[in-house]
Amino acid sequence: MATDLNSESVIARYLLGELSEEQQVEIEDRAFADHKYLASITAVENDLIDEYVRNELSPAERQRFEKQFLASAERRKRVEFARALTGVIEEQAVPKKIVVRESKSWSWMDSIYAFINGLAPAARIAFVSAVPLLLIGAGYLSIETLRLRRELTETRAANQSQQNSQQQALEVERRRNEELNAQLNQEKQQREQTDESLRELSEAGDAVNPAPRPVIASLTLLPGLSRGGDNKPSLVLPEDARLVRLQVGIDPEEPYKSFGVDLHTSAGSQVWTRENLKARNRRGARAVGLTIPASALKSGEYELRLRGVTESGAAEDVGFYYFNVRKR
């Protein structure tokens, strides 16, 4: 069947009982399965009721409408409501039409003629003689206005250009401030990490030398080394070393927002852990920097587990790094 169920005229025919049983069933099944379609039927129903109360239906439609719509009390109330609504709408619409007609019948020329005709004869002569003078004055004023308007436009253009260059300078300054702030934050974070390590050192009971000059031992760890491999990097730790600086290299494409580290001995006991570490790019490589108190490390083999934290907060293993420590 090729009936367009969305067509308002088909819905209207349904409501007037003009469709076959098969088409009626099709419309009803769709209406009860689709809220939007149900609303369309109600909208067409309201329009039909309005057309009935305004006498816009053909005699045949009117007859069918009365048979279908006036059967139930509920629908009769809707018809009565529509009658009242139409009455109010007509009340609102009438004054508007009058206003529109009045404004159309008067032109500005009519107004001038009416004004001149309304003057006394002497005043009329004086007014007519003053007209050329008024026209000359109006011409002069128009030329002067045009000149001033041009000057104003030029001044505005100059101001706009000045504003644009100021905005560009401000934008450059703003970007530079952002870069400096980012750099400052990075350095602040690094300093906090170092300070914390120092605090751990002093808490470890090095009361004999309350403010030792930190001796730092460094090692860079690269991914891809196995626990059993012979080429594990070694960190030689002097006796007076207070801090160990480890650079843990990672793949530049790693998408994590932060990292965590667990450091274990070969026997599996955890000696150090840290969260919320950021990776930094240095000379084309990407690494996570760690500052570990030297006292945490003894001679032996270590496993460093690097964890990445995703944007959603989930932690994943990024890699395992192995190295040896030799105390001297």
Added chain:
Amino acid sequence: MNGRNVAARQKWTLTQEAFDRLLVALGGDRDSAAQKYLEIRTNLVRFFEWRGCSFPEDHADETINRIAKRVAEGEEILNYSGYAVGVARLLLLEINKGRQREQLALAEIGQASEAYEEKDDGEHRLVCLRSCLETLTTDNRALILQYYQGEKGEKIQNRKKLMDQFGIPVNTLRMRALRLREKLQSCVEECVGSA
């Protein structure tokens, strides 16, 4: 009257237990089942209205009674909305048969069926409508008056203007107008009834 005759013929009546079983069958918790029940009933009332019945509410209740009876007898129903419309169509056939019998009987005794007579409370309804319109916001008042204003072509133009004025698509405009009309009508019925 026909619907009432049909209802009177039914020996089975809805008990609290059968109604509870129907609600359990309709959905998980009682609230959502009640919601579903109301939706089905509203659809049934509309169905009987669309088919030109005199007592759509009574027929909707009779349809639900029949469904509840089937549920009480242990019938398993998968799609209650579709099933309800199916039962309603069967009931409609019975109603139409009864209506035909009634018309024949009326023709024999030379009586016309009760014609619709407009009640003479039109002026009062108009007063109520004016005061109900006052309770709407300026925008909503303008919307409903302009939406339903004018004859066919003019009406379409008015609705296009409203779509531009409020920056909303045709379906949204239609839904707003429908809701406002329903709200206004219940306000008017309440006002007329309270007089």
